[in-house]
Amino acid sequence: MKAALCKSLDGPQGIAIETWADPAALAGEAVVRVAAIGLNFSDTLLTRGKYQYRPELPFFPGGEIAGTVESVSGPAGVSPGQSVMAYLNWGGAAEKVAVDATKLIPIPEGVPLPVAAGLSVTYGTAMHGLGDRARLKSGETVVVTGAAGGAGHSAVEIAKLMGARVIAVASSAEKCAIAKAAGADATIEFPGSDLKAEVRALTGGDGADVVYDCIGGAASEPLVRALAWQGRFLVVGFAAGEIPKIPINLLLLRGAEMLGVFWGEAVRRDPDRHRANMLQVLRWVVDGRLKPRIHATFPLAQISEALSVLERREATGKVVLTISK
16 A cells, blocks of 8 residues: 655655555554545654654554445454544544544544544544533534634634634634634734734723634733633634743633643544544534535645645645545
8 A cells, every 4th residue: 555654754745655655454453545635734843753642653644534334353343435534543544444443433424524524623622622621511602723723613613603703813814714614703813913902992991701713822921811700711723832930820810711722632532432532523524514624635646745734834724635535
């Protein structure tokens, strides 16, 4: 089979397409013929050795897959020919993968495989962050940073489906328009604005009930200052490249909470909750209430170009690799 192999920690350019032995399923595993692979900013960090997980070289990047079950070994809960999706952390950028069958989630009819391949990380993180961690209630106000990127765009959509009012923060007028099209009720362009003042003005002085912060950096502290009484600040990621240092007295003054959203570890510790979240996301897609945005699709051979789009922060939606039969 063909696979994308990261052979050095030089970023996307350190990946080569090579021929690799087909995987064999161990007991309780299934071999999936991969049709699509969802890529994420974390994949660019993995290829540079800068992510919290550091797989040994060489490894296949690509943490999300969708495809068709080719074979199973022992009781697996899935059947050959069944369309499935899975989150693997890494290892998905190959024509075939062997997967622990408990990680496989059936894909209902009506959900294209490239769409399904891009659901786990961004929508799973939004479901976990907004629902499981922030306990978001209908009618509350959510501020989402990086709102036109894959993670932020998904959070805008999920927050709206949960009944929230959404204020989207993005770095340009064009990206604000994308967030608006995703359902945001209001937008703030940043850098270039006073985030605390803008959020206060848009909430009648009350502040935000929840902040979903994908970017960190200079945006974080003013948004902590913009929290409502008993607001919840979700630490999701640091796409701006800087991990902010927040004065913790700001939380005390607002009776507020700062909550880490370590979705990958949450999936490992509570796979049943992850499965329930993803089945809800799939239902929303089937019902037409959720229409995931795909920025671009690339063939497997162009994985370096695809990851470079993410590394340059040019993506406005999901970047997906596809493998033709």
